[in-house]
Amino acid sequence: MSKYALVNCNLLDGCNWKVKPSMTILTEDGKIKKIGNTADIKDLSGYKTIDLNGKYVMPGLINAHIHLPLSGKGSKATSSGKSQDRLLKLLDTGMGHAVLMSMMKKNISAQLNSGVTTCRSMGDLFFQDIVLRDKVKKGEIQGPRLLVAGPIVTPTGGHGMALGVIADGPWEVRKVVRKNIHEQVDVIKIANTGGVTDARKVGEAGRPTMTYEEVAAACEEAHKAGLMVASHAEGTEGVRTALKAGVDTIEHGAVLDDEMIELFLNNPNSLRGYSSLIPTLYPAVTIANLDPSITYMNEINIKNSILVYEGMIQGIKKAIDKGVKVGMGTDASMSFVTHYNTWIELDYLVKFAGLSPEQALSNATRVNAEILGIDDETGTLEEGKSSDLIVLNENPLDNIKTLSKVSMVMAGDNFISKPKIKTISEVDKAIDSINFQEA
Ligand SMILES: [Zn+2]
Structure with a gap:
């Protein structure tokens, strides 16, 4: 009591x-x-x-897009390639799982101590986010409320293979989605375009990678179970396919046209009749602006990051202008995106996307709660709510x-009563050094 x-x-x-x-x-x-x-x-x-x-x-803030395993300190493991493959092999052992779990506990504690009271895990290696969610719920460990996706559903060569399960064709997609539902995830995460960290050519970050049929299969299975589908989507055509097939939240985003805005507002194939946008400016700004020798990103990553950033900015502005629900996420775990720095995303939404502070705060609280379907529990301070x-x-x-x-x-x-945060000084220094005029 x-x-x-x-x-x-x-x-x-x-x-x-x-x-x-x-x-x-x-x-x-x-x-x-x-x-x-x-x-x-x-x-x-x-x-x-x-x-x-x-x-x-x-x-309390709601961070709608994080990954639990990494601290956000620059690491080779966040770029693709051989070092990532080696690391993944090491992690998929009893010892590896234990190490990961202890890192994940530290990271959710950083989220909580920095004022984030709900987080959504958007891709996890071994369903450990489910274990963590349940431990927090039972009061066994202190942490924010967690909504979790388990592994990402992604096609061969698709974005997030390291944090996901590969599925090609609608039936394989259905099988993986069913497995995730059986494991009791809260949301299904798919990747229907390429991404900045694993693109090998300029422009490839936004390339569509899943067919309409594959995305629709994921949505149909998830929606039957009452779950929403979140799609990583960083290119215009990928976002369009995702919306047409019924994806509920578009993660990151891209340049949006009028047809897409109409689908956000009125989406017959989505779970609730509309779809929402969760932009993540923070990693795009840092990858585009910081010295690649500290972020472990290459020239291709940087050029793709700039393209994604520009698309996201246009998309956010247009979506807000037309009344689409726009939330907030940081993509914590990415290079230089820590678990204690969620406020940076709000700052960038104001500085770069032209939101008022009031709008940025709303998106990170009330609107995010509505988008995630938890607004009867949290997001505003009212009698009866958490x-x-x-x-x-x-x-x-x-x-x-x-x-x-x-x-x-x-x-x-x-x-x-006295929040404690262990900061990573090289990250904080680098973030402070970004010349905002050029971003
Ligand atoms: Zn992500």
Whole structure:
């Protein structure tokens, strides 16, 4: 039984972004019991009272696109090739699994301690994300709520073979999707275009790699089980195929035209009648701007990254303008994308895609909850919802960087009064060095 009274806060409940001063939030067993003016809520008996002294409280962040295994420190393993193959062989052993699990635990702890109270794992090697999700749910380890995809469904030569299971043709796709559903994933992840890290030619990152029939087969199987399909898609034609076949979330994104916008808004083959976009600017900006000797990326990776970045920016702007639901993800584990730096993506959405801070914060909380189908539980601070919240020293609408050092975090029943983050100094230094004018 945990009962907390957070008194004297400036509340941003995330339903809108107007500051409500002098507020009190009562939580009980991981849920918000009551929200009201501090002056009106006098009986705090039985509650552990925390005086926030005018600090700001907002909903915990939702990071809709992460990978759990790596820290985000630049590594050869994130580029494709022989070193990756060797590493994968080593990891697929009892010892390898144990090492991976301990890294994954550290990474979700970094997410939580930096204010992320829900994460979606978008591709995992050995279904370990399922184990981790269940341990968090049972309270055996402290972490954010996890929604997990298990291994990516990808074709021969497709993106993410290292984090996925290869399936060619609709029947193989159905089989792999069925297996993932049987293992109890929350979402199906497919890769229907190439990607920046494994493209071998400029332009190949966005090349369509799955047929309409293959994507439709994945959607049909997932939707029958009530699950959504998320597709890695970094090229216009790949995004179009994905939307036509019924994909529910387009991950990363590309240049969008009017036909695609119409499909986002009204998608008869999707699970809920519409599809959404989860852009990930962070890795595109860092790969395009940082010295390849530290990111372990080559010239082809960099050129592809620039192409993907430009497409994503046009896509985000057009989608927002036309009322498509746009969420937020970082692709943590990628080179220089850490698990404690989620705020960078919000910063980039404002700087490069022209979103207002309010819109960026909404996308990372309420809108992401709607996109992931968990808005009855989280995403806004309302009575009855999960007590997923962060305490900030400043108003994030005035200074989004205040999200880089959250003062306290509550994720359901987990309360962290002094969040601890182990930073990776070479990553932080490199990110600071990026000349934003050129990005
Ligand atoms: Zn990813």
